[in-house]
Amino acid sequence: MIRLENIGKQNGHQILFIEASATLLKGERVGLVGPNGAGKTTLFRMIAGQEHPDEGLVAVDRGVTIGYFHQDVGEMSGRSAVSEVMDGAGPVSAVASELKQLEDAMIDPDRADDMEEIIERYGEVQARFEELDGYALEGRAREILAGLSFTQEMMDSDVGALSGGWKMRVALARILIMRPDAMLLDEPSNHLDLESLIWLEEFLKAYEGVLLMTSHDREFMNRIVTKVVEIDGGALTTYSGNYVFYEQQRAQSEKQAQAQFERQQAMLAKEIKFIERFKARASHAAQVQSRVKKLEKIDRVEPPKRRQTVLFEFPPAPRSGDDVITLKNVHKSYGARRIYEGLNFQVRRNERWCVMGVNGAGKSTLLKLVAGSSLPDDGAVAQGGSVKMGYFAQHAMELLDGERSVFQSLEDSFPQAGQGSLRTLAGCFGFSGDDVEKKCRVLSGGEKARLVMAKMLYDPPNFLVLDEPTNHLDLATKEMLITALSNYEGAMLFVSHDRRFLAALSNRVLELTPDGVHVYGGGYTEYVARTGHEAPGLRS
CATH class of the missing domain: 1.10.287 (Helix Hairpins)
Structure with missing residues (x-):
């Protein structure tokens, strides 16, 4: 269906591809991998026809339709989320929009004099809507949005009122409803909760066209792809099998x-x-x-290219008391919405709690209460003796001083540390060479997350409270963080939708459900085995 033949591509002084070739066939689910800046997004754009190679050929079979999901979703407003999604399938959304306007007009007393004309037009538009299979399409749009965790109210509300993360889901739903012959998905797992992630996993497994995707979620990638194309040093190398098989084959080849x-x-x-x-x-x-x-x-054999992976080792954290944090009879509401009524919960030294629950269950609220950034309406939150807390929250990235460089930001936090020590720290979290001179205002979401985490872990706390710490991290940084935290000796309380992170680091599970709070001894793997589901919202 899609062939890349001896392509060459250069961006400025950076050479991305040199005589690179690969083939994508119908029914293949292909994972595209490679270090940051290797050219993954450029490859997507060339296949989608938005860019062209400097040399070689990108050939797409005649009649093949392509759906391309990327992180830049653009402006969305003025229509409901469901209309925006239906628009991905073509002109039917405009017809649906007019149908809705006519329905509103039919019950508007101010339009009574125009009723005959409105009813006549409604009949014409309704016939066109049925001709385009609009009712089935609307059902499909709602089914996809529900799979991506939208409530009915959110589906029918103006998409312009949604946050960036929810708009990304709408953009993804537009591609899924298209049913194109080829889907190009650049980081579709970003911004998804665990329930949505698992739903998308099943949707993509059933997709019959050719799928090319990138993802920083190792488990998600591993369960979907049947082939891996790696970009490395300007070349494309194809591996048959899932992501784990690719890792094994690559290590063996090296x-x-x-x-x-x-x-x-x-x-x-x-x-x-x-x-x-x-x-x-x-x-x-x-x-x-x-x-x-x-x-x-003699033809000289080149030494194998080695991926640079720097490991972060925790300096020993001071020992805390046995009781790290205790919540007694905690009540918390936001307006009329009650989050907790009489919550009792305790974290003890060496316990690593992952918090599970659907959107709105109160996961982030619990972490805010524990960290002291939010106060209970009633009850008490008590921190134990000698506890030194490190709290990673999404808003922490917004607090970085945009005019300070990465290195200056580290120096501001640790004025007594030596330059060599701080450069080593920066390198562990992906800032090497000139990267340390970057101003914080130009950093990507992933770079900001890495910098905040570096500042939190350098002078180690003995209690880590982490709210979606892997959201913006690439695969290599995630693996480094998992390895580092596996050797961490303090207590942890965290929320994550990354199943590898959950399984590797938890030894307790706190599940928040409408029926109440459930506690599971053992980590996420034992939780899945005992409950039969990977996330609370998937309970049958």
Whole structure:
């Protein structure tokens, strides 16, 4: 369906692709992987026809329709979310919009004199709506939006009133309802809660066209893709299998390439030693000359390119008392909406609690109460002895001073630390070389999240409260964080929709449901085994 033939592409001074080739066939679900800046978004744009290669060919079979979801959703306002989604399927949304206006006009007493004309027009528009299969389409749009965790009220409200994250879901739903022959999904798992993520997973598994996607969610990627295309050093390399298989194959290929490189280096060293030893002896001149010519003809094996992964090691945190945080008979409401009525909960030293619950269950509210950024309406929140808390919240990224550089921001937080120590810290969280001189105002969401996390973890707290800490992190940084937190000796309370993060780090589960609070000993993996579902909203 889609062929990339010997493509070359350069952005400014950066070479993205050199004679790169790959093929995408109907029914394949392909994961696109590669380090940040490797050219993943550029590849999407070339396939979608929004950019062209400098050399080579991007060939899409005649008649193939392409749906492209990307992070820049643009302006949305003036229509309901369901109308916006239906618009993804073509002109039917305009017909639906007129139908709704006519329905409103029919019950408007001020339009009574025009009723005959309105009813006649309504009949014409309704016939056109039925002809376009509009009623079925609206049902599909609502089903997709419900899968992405929209309430009926949100579906019918002006999309302009939604937050950026919810608008992203509307943009994703527009692509899903299209049913294109090829779907290009650039980070579709961003901004989704766990229930929506699992719904999307099942939707994409059933999709019959060709799917090309990127995702920073390892588990999501692993469950969907049947093939992986890697961008590395300007080339495209294809691996059959899921993401875990790709990781294994890549590691094996690196090992083989390293062994081949080392064997050749040993042989070259031996030959060079012989030449150096006997080059002055006339009796060995012929042998020396022969070996020099042999070395000149050898194709040199390049050392394998290694991905730089820097691990962050926690300095030891001070020991806290056994009781870290205690909530007694806590009540909390927002207006008429009651979040907690008489909540009792305690975190003890070395416990790692993940908090589960559907949107609106009160997960972030609980973390705010524990961190002291929100107060209970009634009841008490008591912090234990010698507790030093680190709180990661989404709004923390907005508090960075935009005019300070990454390095200056670290220096401001740790004026006693040495430059070398802070540069090492910056490197662990993905800021190497000139990146440390970037102003905070130009950082991406992921870079801001990494900087906030670096500042929180350098002088380690013994109690971490983390609200969606992996939201903006790429796969490599997530893996580094999971490894670091696995060796962390303090207590944790966190919310996350990343199943790998949940499974790797939790040893207790607090589930918030309309029926009340449920506590599970054992971590997320045991929770799934005991309940039979991966998220509270999926309860049958």
